Amino acid sequence: MAEIPEIGKVSADIFSEIIFPRLGAQNKDVLVGPKHGTDVGIAEIGNMAVSFTTDPVFIVPEYGWERAAWFAINILASDSATSGLKPRYLSIDLNLPMNMTKHELTVMWDAMHRECENLGINIITGHTGRYENCHYPMVGGATVIGVGGLNEYVSPRFARKGDKVIITKGPAIEAVGIFAAMFPALIEAKFGAEFRQKAEGVFYKMTTVEDALAAITVGVRDEGISAMHDATECGIWGGLYELAEAAGLGVRVELEKIVVEETVTEICRFFNIDPYASISEGTLIVLCRPHKAEEVVRVLNARGILASIAGEMTARQDGMVLVREGRETGLAHPIVDPFWRAFYNALEGKFKTDGR
DSSP states (O other), X not given: OOOOOSSSSOOHHXXXXXXXXXXXXXXXXXXXXXXXXXXXXXXXXXXXXEEEEEEEEEOOGGGOHHHHHHHHXXXXXXXXXXXXXOEEEEEEEEXXXXXXXXXXXXHHHHHHHHHHHHHTOEEEEEEXXXXXXXXXXXXXXXXXXXXXXXXXXXXXXXOOTTOEEEEESOSOHHHHHHHHHHOHHHHHHHHOHHHHHHHHHXXXXXXXXXXXXXXXXXXXXXXXXXXXXXXXXTHHHHHHHHHHHHHTOEEEEEGGGSOOOTTHHHHHHHTTOOGGGSOOTTOEEEEEOHHHHHHHHHHHHHTTOOEEEEEEEEOGGGOEEEEETTEEEEOOOOSSOHHHHHHHHHHTTOOOTTOO
């Protein structure tokens, strides 16, 4: 029997063994239920498609309260946007540490309000309190709700063999954004001030809301986008594997065709992590009917979002295939994201600028 991973999200095996068989009462109005590799649940309510997604409220004071609040809201909204439905409402529970001050709460909440306003999200209910044994960065949980027509949402069940795989921004966006925010002096000492500034700019790429809402403008299902998934824990390799599993398909992806943002390769090499297996909020994996794939890339590029066609979906029996330098190998799920161990090692001062 599978064991719970040392850190991070539970594996597909644990999800299938413990979570999936126990989902409460059944309801015929559920259009998309819980599934590994599916970011949202969708129900039919009043002849509309209503999406729901839930995540921790992730606040890191070291980012600065405004930057931390921006990131927290965009983590929540990014999953929601992968449904193809615009995020509309937010229900949020804040279980705050005892040492959080009124001033800190005011600054954080004001920044959350402004980012929700910017994204068109209304905060409709919640709970706020300070409690013992509550600690950063996980200070609660939240649900984002999207609303749209029954013919407007996307889901892995709409994916088909031959769909093209489009990847935005490339690998390790979140890993690099966090390293740059948390260890700017270390990065500057190793790579210089100009490099450090570029790396810090990656922080605000840690959102897929614009990517997703831009992609669906070309059409959905047989007219364009069939499914979307953001590459969070375990990065692009984990995200592709999960999406193919959820769709009941295989996948063939070419590493050299995946775009890479500036500074990513150098920072991942310095912290000794595989960028393609590392946490990458901000990277959107899009499945698209072949006749619309080039248009999707053009739409994304026109908005300043790096994107490329990096592969295609195949028959399930063809498996998960990674092409690296012309050679085919199996694409496996990383299971454990290498970012977390490197992050805690960096906090303990185990990385030196002399390369040791």
